[in-house]
Amino acid sequence: MTMDRRELVKAGALTAAGVLATGALVARARLDRETGDPQGEGTVRQLTVLNNIEPRFDEDVLLRMQRDLVKAMAKPVEQRRWVMVIDHRKCVGCHACTIGCVAENKLPPGVVYRPVITEERGEFPNVHLKFTPRPCMQCERPPCVPVCPVKATWRRPDGITIVDYDKCIGCRYCLTACPYGARTSDFGLHYMDGAAVGADGAAVMGPEQKLEDLPNYEYGKAWSRDGHRSPVGNARKCHFCLHRLEVGQLPMCVTTCIGRATYFGDASDPDALVTELIAKNNVYTLLPHKGTSPRVFYIA
Amino acid sequence: MAQRNAANSMGGSKMASLHSTSVAEPVASPPPIAPPIRLLFWALWLIALGLGLVGVYQRWLLGHLPAGYGSFVPWGLWVAIYFHGVGIAGGAFLLGAGGFLVGLPGFRNPATLRTVIVLSVAAVIPAFLGVWLDLGHMERAAFIFFSPNFNSMMTLNAWMYNAFIILAAVCWLLTFQRRSAWLKPLLAPAILFSIMFPSQSGAFFGVVEAKGFWHSALLPMLFLASAITAGGATLLAVRILLGPGAESAADHEAAVRRLRAVTLIGLTVYFVFEFAEFSIALWNPDVHAPAIELILRGPYWWVFWIVHLILGGILPFVLFLTRRSNAWLIAAILVGVCFISARLNVLIPGQAVGELEGLQDAFHHERLKYIYHATPMEYFVGLFLLAVGVAVFFLGSKINDVAARHFGLHD
Numbered sequence: 001m002t003m004d005r006r007e008l009v010k011a012g013a014l015t016a017a018g019v020l021a022t023g024a025l026v027a028r029a030r031l032d033r034e035t036g037d038p039q040g041e042g043t044v045r046q047l048t049v050l051n052n053i054e055p056r057f058d059e060d061v062l063l064r065m066q067r068d069l070v071k072a073m074a075k076p077v078e079q080r081r082w083v084m085v086i087d088h089r090k091c092v093g094c095h096a097c098t099i100g101c102v103a104e105n106k107l108p109p110g111v112v113y114r115p116v117i118t119e120e121r122g123e124f125p126n127v128h129l130k131f132t133p134r135p136c137m138q139c140e141r142p143p144c145v146p147v148c149p150v151k152a153t154w155r156r157p158d159g160i161t162i163v164d165y166d167k168c169i170g171c172r173y174c175l176t177a178c179p180y181g182a183r184t185s186d187f188g189l190h191y192m193d194g195a196a197v198g199a200d201g202a203a204v205m206g207p208e209q210k211l212e213d214l215p216n217y218e219y220g221k222a223w224s225r226d227g228h229r230s231p232v233g234n235a236r237k238c239h240f241c242l243h244r245l246e247v248g249q250l251p252m253c254v255t256t257c258i259g260r261a262t263y264f265g266d267a268s269d270p271d272a273l274v275t276e277l278i279a280k281n282n283v284y285t286l287l288p289h290k291g292t293s294p295r296v297f298y299i300a
Numbered sequence: 301m302a303q304r305n306a307a308n309s310m311g312g313s314k315m316a317s318l319h320s321t322s323v324a325e326p327v328a329s330p331p332p333i334a335p336p337i338r339l340l341f342w343a344l345w346l347i348a349l350g351l352g353l354v355g356v357y358q359r360w361l362l363g364h365l366p367a368g369y370g371s372f373v374p375w376g377l378w379v380a381i382y383f384h385g386v387g388i389a390g391g392a393f394l395l396g397a398g399g400f401l402v403g404l405p406g407f408r409n410p411a412t413l414r415t416v417i418v419l420s421v422a423a424v425i426p427a428f429l430g431v432w433l434d435l436g437h438m439e440r441a442a443f444i445f446f447s448p449n450f451n452s453m454m455t456l457n458a459w460m461y462n463a464f465i466i467l468a469a470v471c472w473l474l475t476f477q478r479r480s481a482w483l484k485p486l487l488a489p490a491i492l493f494s495i496m497f498p499s500q501s502g503a504f505f506g507v508v509e510a511k512g513f514w515h516s517a518l519l520p521m522l523f524l525a526s527a528i529t530a531g532g533a534t535l536l537a538v539r540i541l542l543g544p545g546a547e548s549a550a551d552h553e554a555a556v557r558r559l560r561a562v563t564l565i566g567l568t569v570y571f572v573f574e575f576a577e578f579s580i581a582l583w584n585p586d587v588h589a590p591a592i593e594l595i596l597r598g599p600y601w602w603v604f605w606i607v608h609l610i611l612g613g614i615l616p617f618v619l620f621l622t623r624r625s626n627a628w629l630i631a632a633i634l635v636g637v638c639f640i641s642a643r644l645n646v647l648i649p650g651q652a653v654g655e656l657e658g659l660q661d662a663f664h665h666e667r668l669k670y671i672y673h674a675t676p677m678e679y680f681v682g683l684f685l686l687a688v689g690v691a692v693f694f695l696g697s698k699i700n701d702v703a704a705r706h707f708g709l710h711d
Binding site (some may be wrong): 002003006007010011012013014015017018019022025026028029030072099109110111112115116117118119131134141146147148149150151152167168169170171172173175176177178179180181183184185186187188228230232233234235286287290291 | 363364365367368370371372374375401402403410434435436440441443444445447448449450451454455456459460463480482484485486487488489492493506507508509510511515556651654655656657658659661662663665667668
């Protein structure tokens with residue numbers, strides 16, 4: 001060793017300082033889990049949807065769920081516990097939820113929030129198809145959140161995991177961390193890229209007509225993808241149509257389900273339809289061994 | 301004269317004649333490469349740069365559209381280059397600065413340390429450039445410093461690399477002082493960082509529980525072993541190419557022999573670790589280990605068997621066992637280049653296996669597939685990164701010479 005005692009002490013002190021500083025930064029991040037989301041009475045929504053429609057015992061489950069939604073929105077956000085229940089027995093694999101979601105959120109090619117997985121089971125002639133719609137699981141312990149290097153994604157007090165499009169750097173670490181493959185990256189594709197245009201192309205496909213450059217309203221804000229602006233380049237995911245919930249509308253996939261196989265509501269409400277379904281049926285979650293505690297339940 | 305004798309003993313008369321200039325100029329010798337080979341080297345560099353600029357232009361103009369990665373395999377060639385670059389930087393610095401710190405023959409000269417620092421920086425800059433180009437929003441890269449989340453291994457990694465670069469830059473400046481009381485004390489944490497960040501690169505994947513192939517405690521060890529191996533090999537290649545420089549010929553030879561030994565040990569350790577991982581996963585005859593099966597029998601089987609095992613392992617191992625320094629140079633270059641396959645074989649197969657069966661067929665799109673093929677644009681950008689690394693090293697070496705002359709140092 002060619003270091004003298006003084007150099008050795010300095011080296012030890014500097015190294016220890018480096019290790020301690022690293023440890024302190026990690027420890028602080030572990031302890032400080034506050035997201036800064038608004039909570040309390042300021043988040044209460046007194047929605048008037050369905051005020052003039054009397055409940056009936058034989059009404060469509062969509063109306064029942066919408067009443068549950070209005071009731072939940074009248075509580076502070078931290079008291080809501082949004083869950084989704086999907087009944088395999090009723091799902092016919094029509095993909096209406098997938099398409100409804102694409103339309104609602106104006107999803108570009110390669111971005112999907114709610115694909116429907118089709119499995120063929122058994123052997124001919126004793127075969128059947130099983131359809132598994134896969135929205136974001138809105139995990140209670142979402143593995144996609146801690147990996148984000150810039151705090152651009154977090155879990156809200158009502159349990160929905162969201163992405164701040166203005167903050168996301170597009171590193172795609174969260175995509176690899178999600179075991180359900182529920183996050184996709186917006187690479188900037190357009191459905192009309194390369195589309196044939198005729199003589200009247202400018203009129204039909206001109207900038208003012210380009211549907212895909214019209215904004216979507218995720219998270220209650222108008223996002224225009226024109227000019228490689230966010231959400232182009234971002235990680236994107238299902239958010240249970242948060243922007244619709246805020247105005248008393250059910251998530252689009254729930255509304256468009258032709259078999260009424262998808263249910264949505266506040267599981268902290270003992271009278272809600274979803275609570276009833278979870279209690280009465282033998283529900284299960286996807287990949288339970290991953291320890292993520294999903295909030296999407298399936299009825300087998 | 302001693303240098304000339306040593307050069308003769310290591311590489312024959314051609315090397316000796318080229319080394320002869322270093323006797324007159326003790327600060328840093330010109331590369332012992334014959335002019336035609338040097339010309340060929342720079343021609344290849346120009347081609348790499350030219351093609352690379354085409355790739356960068358495409359990336360700039362078209363964003364990620366010409367790239368082959370998607371949402372199910374979100375990271376591709378550039379991320380592999382990134383981890384390979386930082387591995388070389390960490391490994392080379394650990395060995396070179398460690399040798400300087402403990403005063404090993406062939407490493408104890410400040411001029412040698414400067415070369416090591418320049419090599420590390422030349423490896424880390426293109427790595428950063430590669431991962432920057434990989435971002436969806438390059439203009440937001442600095443968010444990682446202004447709004448960091450230290451629960452993320454990516455943040456910890458990025459901060460540590462940058463702390464390392466700052467420390468290395470300060471150490472580089474201090475090498476120009478005749479007797480700095482802070483050089484060695486500052487090298488100690490820099491060396492610690494150079495051990496930590498390659499290990500963290502493994503942890504970067506290891507903490508991702510969603511990917512069964514990645515979620516292993518062995519991964520940080522594998523990454524550290526590959527960093528030391530590839531970094532040692534690259535440093536060895538540079539030392540052989542540059543010749544003794546400011547070191548005595550005997551010290552230089554001792555350093556070369558030591559780096560060869562480290563690289564050989566690194567190779568052995570890496571392949572033992574890899575064997576351990578694969579054999580345990582495949583021991584049960586009925587086991588299904590899709591990621592490993594992809595590595596061994598998938599469409600890119602040749603990356604493992606030819607690039608990694610033969611060109612990056614067996615052939616260099618045999619060449620290192622010979623007594624010819626020219627063979628060691630080839631072996632070192634092979635390890636330094638081919639060990640990128642070690643990164644690719646962790647990165648891609650880990651992503652190419654989904655947890656939910658049938659997800660790939662649920663919604664059809666090219667970006668929603670568990671298969672990845674790098675596109676020409678990605679390869680071109682890869683060449684650009686290589687050209688940048690070479691240029692940074694070349695320029696850094698020139699700056700070393702000029703600065704040493706400016707400070708009147710003969711080390």
